[in-house]
Amino acid sequence: MSVLGAERIKLFSTKSPWWSSLATVVFVVGFGMIFLLTTASLVREDGPAVPFRVGVSTTQQGIFFGQMVILVMAALAITTEYRFNTIKTTFQAIPGRTSVMLSKALIIGLLAAVLGEIAAFASWGLGRLLVTDFDLTIRTADQWRQVAGAGLVFAITAIIGLAVGALTRHTAGAVTALLVWAMLGEQLIGAIPRVGDKIQPWLPFNAGGHFLGVGPNQNEGAQTGTDLPYNAWGAVAYFAGVAVVLFLVAVLVVNRRDA
């Protein structure tokens, strides 16, 4: 418990997590609204000819951008400790490195979950205010998942960021690796002729997005992709599995390595 408390004080006693939190919400809501308004006006003009609809998940299309901020924030939570050598002070105060890592994961994961919920519901709420001629009411379990699921996806995202941060120990390295992978790597791999389509479901961020109905090639109504090897919950389980494996490797490495 005391380790958790220490990590909480550490996280909130510098400014960057506060800015990251604000950025997360602003990105999700901002990009979500741009996407929603654009889509809504296209559908209004062309009607049924447009290959997509406007619905609850249309308000959630900014999630990915917030997710990128979460990745960076979580990686920074540990890389700055290495950069300023406070990791040594930390391990001096708490020699059990596994409990340090678990506490960090819990704190940063919780923060990410809360931010995910705030951002997702803010997006949905604002969307309902801005776009009144489409039905944006949350009715089905799938729609609930698409909005309320953001917290879960953000928490998993934070664990991945933390793990990669702990493994690289460098802010620049961790952020580059994470962002290049999430923003470019998965798209490029998916675009490889023939095999790309088969690999794509197994790319972790793609799977996480599928859970929220915001992945590539998915529009409103993509509840369970018929061509995908898993349903929405399978997708998030896979995403979480990747995070857990990365995290376990990070804990192992942190324990074995000199501080």
Add this chain to the structure above:
Amino acid sequence: MVVPLSFKHAVRGQVGGAMIEARGLTKRYGRTVAVESLSFTVQPGRVTGFLGPNGAGKSTTMRLILGLDRPSSGDVLIDGKHYRDLHSPLRYIGALLDAKWVHPNRSARAHLKWLARSNGLPKRRVDEVLELVGLTNVAKRKAGGFSLGMSQRLGIAAALLGDPQILLFDEPVNGLDPEGIHWIRQLMKRLAAEGRTVFVSSHLLSEMAQTADELVVIGRGKLIAQSTTGEFVERASGTSVRVRTPQLERLRTALAGTAGTTVRVDEGALLVNGMTSDQVGEVAATQGVVLHELSPQRGSLEEAFMRLTGDAIEYHAEEAGEHLHMQGTSGGAKE
């Protein structure tokens, strides 16, 4: 107001008897051997200096004591336990390895707050140590803006936070102004006088001669000596005797015949190592040699220390540390 170093509300372990014990401590980084089969003990109630030139392995040893680095072989025990097995270690052992190991955007108080929290120490202890080191007025300022002296004080506040029985300081006076140096020296003596175990590293023998009661001396990762400071200074500075005589060759031959003695000619005089001036005088008398000068010489402390720990030195210690003989070796250091 005098703030007690001691921790009124502490739930501490036993008082006294807390010591550090290194047993065959070895640390290799790749092919580099930083510390090699180092064994020593640090006792409570006195300041123990950890002396060695830069790069001798002092900081590495300190990191090994704190469980930050893992020894390649051997181990080091605190109160008979490995650091990693200590529960709430800040209550047992406080350390200042590097004053700049703080987040520059975190306030001094927040830095101490998370440390206190991590070991279940009450919040008021944070204010106590801030007061103790004189940082109360700047407690809310970011640690990144602190001068070296202030950072050092913050580091010491952190070390004292858990009211530990053992304290480690790595080169604590480096870069400090005279006032800061004086403050730290007094603090270390005070801590030791309270019965605590104080282990402080330095690359300056002159600094250690002023603060340490006992010395652990290392060079190139190996133990050179563990003794009281007085003994070490005596040995390190050497007992060379300067003799002038008109019968220089005769006396030189007579002295050189004695075991454990080296004689060299210097500006028309003899410099004798390994013998007291009394002994030299007696030899001269038995030989019927006239003496014009017979004076003990005290070498420069730092120079002698450099010879002891320096690079191309082969080191021999005769039984029971009676005498130290230093010989420059042409083929580099052996052993």
